Amino acid sequence: MKPLSMWEATSNHRKDRPHLQGDTHCDVVIIGGGYTGLSAAYHLQKKNVKAIIVEKWQAGQGASGRNGGEVLTGYIGSMEAWEKKKGLESAKMMWQLSLDSIHLIEDIINKHQIRCDFKRNGDLFAAYKPGHMDALKRDQEYMARVMNYHDIKIVEKEDLPSEMNTSFYQGGRIDYGSAHFHPLNYALGLAEAVEEMGGIIYENSPAIKIERNSGKVTVTTPEGRVIADELVIATNGYADDVNPTIKKSVIPIESIMISTEPLPEELAEDIIKNDRAIHDTKRLLYYFRRTSDHRLAFGGSGRASSKRDQKNLFHQLHQGMLKVFPQLKGVRVEYQWGGKVGFTKEMIPYMGRLEDGTYFGFGYCGHGAAMSSLFGKMIADHITNEGLEDNPLMIDQLKPIPFHSHHAKAVGILKFYKKLQDAIS
Template sequence: MDSLSMWEATAGERKSRPTLQGEQHCDIVIIGGGFSGLSTSYHLQKMGYRTIVLEKNTVGYGASGRNGGELLTGYHGTMESFAQKKGFETAKKMWELSLDSIDLVENITKENGISCDLVRKGDIRPAYKVSHLEKFKRDQEYLAEKFNFHEISIIDRSEMKTELNTDFYHGARINERGAHFHPLKFVLGLADVVEGLGGSIFENSEAVKVKRDSADKVTVTTPNGRVIADEVVIVTNAYAGNLDNTLKKSVIPVESIMIATEPLTEELIQELIPKNRAVSDSKNLLYYFRRTGDNRMAFGGSGRALGKRAQRKLFDNLREGMTTVFPQLKDARVEYRWGGKVGFTQDFLPYIGQLEDGTYFAFGYCGKGAAMAVMAGKVLAETIHHPDQVNNPLKKESLRPIPFHSQHAKGVGLMKFYMAFQDKYGK
């Protein structure tokens, strides 16, 4: 599903970057030119390190340039459940990190003059079922009482038209801290900033081998060259490939697809999402959608198909979903259809840490990576700079392969079938 995304089509002229040729030396070599890789480079360059970023394709080619562009707080699961599993203090730090991640994106954007259509007007999570609204209320009460967080409100069905002009949902949770942006414009802007700080970025330069020598140097080999560095960071997420077997077997790539309409009138788009918030609903196979800077409706959902006919059916179903939520769009032309891979971990949380050989990693944002992946880069940079001073609540001490990883495609298919069943028949 590598068709042209709306983000690519509307990002403006893309700067051409060289392919790695010959031998290069640096302090830190970073594999992956998306949110995490560029953020790691950005923060390390500001600390005085010399970095090189290696990207297999082009900057932002993977999830960073294909996602919904929604900057959301939290994780998969309630903070109350994380407090029970990981302890209250760890859960509170996890929550604070997710809040800080959105601030970080906003600050980087403002400080460096990155034009990426950033809108910070909060996000809304519509309740697909009445029972979901009750869960939202419990979560709101927990965050207010235990974390002293009071920027979440709950509305019922009678109030929905103030937020979304649809009869599809039973109410919603509103978080004033959320935001949305043009993800690829942000990535491309951040890449320019990295280079302005002295960092190097090589595109079409796939890392095919990582080797440590007796002098504790790391050599990363590409088809046409190599980089010798003190440390290596791998941040390829769902596009892990075969570079490192441990990382590959610790993440499950899951397909997600999006469509975008033609530009709509200001009156229509304002009618549909009056407060211009980011939206992601409570279905297991969720819909996520928002208004773009040029007044399109960008609408996303789950996707996994083999063959072009099956892919067309998936996109047709997604359009049907969009017009079910918003019948007002039944005559709107869909101009873009695209998809990409989202990285999931076994416990549905991002992982940030080091392998036994010292390789740094971050991955597994589980569909909430637009902000957290940028924060992961900052955490990695701080860990490299001051390894004993970083309090990382998402630190993964050791990675274990996901059972039956080689069968993950079948497993994802079965999981999505079950989730669809739950959406239709569950409480």
């Protein structure tokens, strides 16, 4: 079993980038070189605003290069539920933003010819239980009637073989607006686009201190400093102590993935007929898809308290894959990896500005492959005073989640898991 992610093993060439040494100046310094930070830098540079990224590891090494590559419409939970929480107009704006996020990614990929196997073939939300089909049908009716969105199709159980060769599910629904891509190759391509626009990325340069003085912000790394007018923190589930308020407002949840060896093309096309991104309604969901080299990439929950537990979770995930596709028995699993998904207390992404002027965007709740690029753009727009008015994803004040002691954190995360499972089931 190879320890690195399948995406890393099959990625395009990764450039060697320097780490920060000495002092340098810019208009905006960005902590975090994932989709959010890269997109913020890209869109700032388009406005001739000089941006510098300091990244703890390498660009795209966190969730942006480890996720399932499913670029999905919407948010966790139904838009009908979000209408009840936020009101109709806000829910409509939220839905449009989710569509805009995928259009934005597609435009960037096309403009810069990023080789990341982007395909807008839709997603299939598979029903684990017969009763889940009722919710999917209600959602289709609501989306057409209220959101004027007609790109959703219900697939009854008897018609499911036209989508997947499995008896594990009870049907599902297709949303033709979704897409999938090679997540790390998109991050690498976006990083190169930032540099083409004049932005600078320093890798292996963790931010260890932030100071504000005389209208400037200084971000210190082990061997250098960036002095800037504005600061963006875009660390999501990998937030650390450099800003305790943000760290205490995001809940990092472990997710794991496995990938098979390349399958015979006929087998790959038989198990998932139309090359869609697939996820399901299980309480601890599975998500999976074909890759361009005919592998099956299969993901699920990765919560574990020890390396032994982690090993067991990978074994259980493999067994889950065989329950969905028993015809893959005997196929070698070539890669296994994990990473952190950032969640918020409200199960919705947050963006905004702290009292000290720090801009932030995080907590994509499993929809970061789509939403984070748009968040980067919206942060850039707000910095240049061109942001949306009444953006329903803007938050006025971050309220840290009260996980203070080790015991409280453990209990709190267990409660959060139940809330998460209720939201997605």
